[in-house]
Amino acid sequence: MTATSSIEKNQTFVAQRKVNSEKSLSSTNSQHKQTEADSITKDGDDKEEYKISLVDKWQLWLSSLFILSTFLLDRLPLLTPYTSKFLYLQYRYEDHLTETVYGIGVDDFYFVFSGVIIMTFIRSFTMLYVLRPITRALNINSHKAVQRFLEQGWYLVYYSSSFFFGLYIYYNSSYFLSLDNIWIGWPYNKMTSITKTYYLMELACWVHQLFILNIEAKRKDYVQMFTHHIITISLVGGSYFHFYTRIGNVILVIMDFVDIFLSLAKVLKYCGFQFICDLMFLNFLISWIVLRCGLFNYIWYHTAFKARDLIRETECLATLGVQPCWTSKVFEIFLVLLGALQVLMIIWLFLIIKVAYKVIAGYGAEDVRSDDED
Template sequence: MAQPQTTIETVRQRTPLLEKSADTDTVNYQKPPVAKNKGSTAKQNGSSINNSRKKGHSNTVVEATLAPSQYQTEISGALILLTYALHQQEQFRPYTSKLLTVQYAKNGYAQIGAEDAYFVLFAVVWLTFARSILVDYILRYVAIKARLRTKKAIARFVEQSWSIIYYSTSFSAGMYLFKQSEYWMSATNLWKGWPHYEIPVLTKAYYLIQLACWFQQIYVLHVEERRKDHYQMFTHHIITCALIIGSYYYYYTRVGHVILILMDVVDIQLSLAKVFNYFEWRTICDTTFGIFMLSWMVCRHGIYNYLVYTAMTSAIDLIPTKCYSDEVTGEHIRCFTPAVHWTLVTLLCILQVITLIWFGMILRVAINVIKGSAAEDTRSDDEDSDNEKDD
């Protein structure tokens, strides 16, 4: 249910970062005044910046782009420190443990309950802290050292680098848990034995952290620079959260787990292709983009639709329409009802429609590349689009 944050901004188009003269890299990121003689203007501005560097002002642009936004690091870091400090006090431990540990766990397995919301909330705080540290203090520094000098280019680079780090981690964890599961490479076992109300503790933690990631992305979507596809992304994030929550509550975590893996592997390749493009590594960028397109088709339109098909057929055959209770305690678990089942299937189909629309945009980018035209992002802001216009 993960999705690419944007289609590839530019596949073969040169990034303006290394081509532009220093006149577009002012501290406030505004263009210099227009002069009749553009050549002399660029020369004068270039020499002016060179003089500034000689005077010790070469890091003004760097300092401007390194400023943390929204105090995310300070606030999230303070909340984390406070939580762990309170957890050291015995009187607060019954409360803080809900934030720090998986609830309803016993003998390596866990059930679900309302108190899982605390774990998700704290995971959102942790993800916000980790992202802000990497973005504001590490990845921006890497971008500047790599000579990505404009504000938007640095912002795009750090966004995609964070995506690579997170999705690589979540994909690796998801695949490890999938390999250890009872439903490894078995579509039948995704549904057989429902409801799967006892989930391995690590699988439950993985699922809740994935949910936290999507909540955190909704937050990021609203606090950072708005893109042209803002409402598309917001709609996608809401549907994804609804699917994760619905599948979790209704014990469809097995099929949800597999879908999360399918989405993560594609997002890694998309973000890698973007980063390679920022560095102007043409061959590896094009190769990665080709692999990305192939994996998108296979994972998001092939395997994904097969899973939806099994939900429409196998699930109905394997799960009798009745209410289920724990065989030992007699506690009521869930009732399998067609209304709830088909609601979740409908959400999966809506998500597929969104990914089909995005795939159409990706195909247009690929066609432009084949024709030798400049490939442009049809979903999101182009890198430094304002700075690319002539003065």
């Protein structure tokens, strides 16, 4: 019995060692596979970051080349009539004695094209040499977080600059806090250099944003954003060439102010300041409801039902062949586009409210557009 028991114990011990050995081998293989997976993921992130960084650098180099070469070519007398359209405002009224004012025409598209290139340069330079060092200083190491920080940091810079530029024009205008004065005395086909530069650069910026939308990582609301950009470009461009720049200025200021809070909240999120991020998000929600769903709708109502009566004394008839003129078809298209923009605002409001619920519930604010890629 003793010998048999000893043999059984030895067999049990051997079997146990075999099981332990298999477990250890399995654990080692699992760790090895995980290490390989992590390595592959890291390599993938590094490659993706390299690709994006390379794209930004190419944008910087090419835009710099265009800007520099255009300025140099403009010094050649034979080319000046062509290159000057890319560099300077067109349609200046030489006989205007009190101040320098400009008209509107098709040659303004050259300036818009240059504006797109300039925005490409400023964006790439800001992301590579201003925002990227900040991510290193804040120890933001995740490729995804770094890229989102760069994107939202740029939007924060852009919307802040656009808002204060537009606010300066609005504050010093005759229509400041007066919707009636937006239309009284229409058409406004002459504008100062600062107003014309502002409006053409706004158009250039939105064309540039449409380009950026298609080179950034796709978001779940790509279709909505693409639609939004097309509508905005149509509104900014259409309002410029049909002399509705005053109402355009007011709406752009409203939109830019709200976007500042959104971009700031996202930047704070990627920096790890969740509590301040939540506060900024709540400010964003309040400003969205008050300005984009409240004031914006009132402006639409005022435009739809009061604008025609306010401009009746100064309008002309298109049938007389005089420009600029009031055309009901253009005005109706303008209202439809503003209405379509409001539909998008309401759709996004529902998404924002969902995020707001998470903030109140203690989960913290997340990217309203979702950082997940399709």
